Amino acid sequence: MTTVLLLVGLPGSGKSFLARRLCELVDTSTSIHVEYDKVAESLSKTNDDLAAWRKSRGLALEMFESHLDKKTELIIMDDNMHLRSMRKGIYRQCQERVHNGSSVYFGIIVVNTPLSVCLERNQTRDADRFVPVDVIQNMSNTMEPPDPQKASWEANHIRIGGTSNDASLEASRDWITSLQDNPVPSPPPEVDQELLEQERQSTRKCLLHQYDMSMRKWVGIVAKIAMGKEVNAKVASANRARKELLVELRSRDDDTTLEILIDQFCLRVGHGWDEQEMQLLHDNLTKTIKEL
Numbered sequence: 001m002t003t004v005l006l007l008v009g010l011p012g013s014g015k016s017f018l019a020r021r022l023c024e025l026v027d028t029s030t031s032i033h034v035e036y037d038k039v040a041e042s043l044s045k046t047n048d049d050l051a052a053w054r055k056s057r058g059l060a061l062e063m064f065e066s067h068l069d070k071k072t073e074l075i076i077m078d079d080n081m082h083l084r085s086m087r088k089g090i091y092r093q094c095q096e097r098v099h100n101g102s103s104v105y106f107g108i109i110v111v112n113t114p115l116s117v118c119l120e121r122n123q124t125r126d127a128d129r130f131v132p133v134d135v136i137q138n139m140s141n142t143m144e145p146p147d148p149q150k151a152s153w154e155a156n157h158i159r160i161g162g163t164s165n166d167a168s169l170e171a172s173r174d175w176i177t178s179l180q181d182n183p184v185p186s187p188p189p190e191v192d193q194e195l196l197e198q199e200r201q202s203t204r205k206c207l208l209h210q211y212d213m214s215m216r217k218w219v220g221i222v223a224k225i226a227m228g229k230e231v232n233a234k235v236a237s238a239n240r241a242r243k244e245l246l247v248e249l250r251s252r253d254d255d256t257t258l259e260i261l262i263d264q265f266c267l268r269v270g271h272g273w274d275e276q277e278m279q280l281l282h283d284n285l286t287k288t289i290k291e292l
Contacts, residue, residue, distance in 0.1 A: 204253070
C-alpha cells in the first residue's frame with residue numbers, strides 16, 4: 001500500500017523541512033521525498049525559465065508515477081501546490097492505480113506560515129533558490145486551500161504552523177496513519193459519450209413527437225372553438241403555426257416546455273381573434289397539458 005502526501009504552502013513556509021522530518025518519523029520501509037526545487041536544480045541552466053519550470057515539473061511527476069508503480073509506502077510531493085488543479089492531477093494518478101488493483105491513501109498538509117515570515121525566510125536563501133517577491137505575493141493572492149465543499153477528494157487534509165515542533169510533527173504522523181481508514185476510491189466509470197449522445201438524440205426525438213401530437217390536438221381545438229365566417233382560415237393558420245413551430249424546434253436544442261409552446265402557438269394563430277376567443281383557446285390548450 002502507498003500513502004501519498006501533498007504539501008501545500010508558499011515558498012519559505014517550511015514544507016521541505018517538514019517533509020524530511022516526516023520521512024524520518026513515519027514508520028515505513030520505503031519512502032521518497034519528491035522536492036520540486038531539487039529537481040529543478042538538477043537541470044542544466046537555461047535562459048528560458050518557463051521551459052525549465054515545466055520540464056522540472058514533468059520530471060517530478062515522472063518520479064511520482066514511478067514510485068506509485070513501485071508501491072513505495074510513503075511518497076511526499078513537496079511543491080507549492082497552491083492551485084487545486086495541481087493537486088487534482090496527482091489525485092487522478094492515485095485513482096488510476098486503485099483502478100488497477102493497488103491500495104493508495106491520499107492526504108494534504110497545508111503548511112500555514114504567514115506571508116511575512118515566508119518573505120523574510122526567502123531573503124536568506126541562496127541566489128539560485130531565491131524566489132522573486134512578486135511571485136510569492138501572487139501565489140498568496142491566488143492560493144486555493146483544500147475545500148471539501150468544492151472538491152470532495154480534498155477532505156483528508158490538515159493545517160499546521162510553519163514552525164514544526166515535536167508536538168505538531170507527532171500529530172502529523174498520527175494523522176498520516178489515520179489516512180488508512182479512508183483509502184482512495186476507484187475512479188467513476190468512464191461515460192460513453194457516443195452512447196450518451198445517442199440517448200440524448202432518442203430522447204429529443206420522442207420529445208419532438210410529443211410536441212407534434214400535442215399541437216395536432218391544438219389544431220383540432222381551434223376547429224371546435226373558432227367563431228365567425230373565417231373558421232377554415234383560422235384552422236389553416238393553426239396548422240401552419242404547428243408546422244412552423246415544429247421546424248423551429250427541430251433546428252434548435254433548448255428547454256422549450258409545452259407551456260411556452262402554447263404561448264407561441266396562440267401568438268401565431270391569434271390574428272383576427274377577439275379577446276374572449278383567445279382566452280378560451282388558451283384555457284383549452286392548457287387543459288391538454290394536464291391530461292398528459
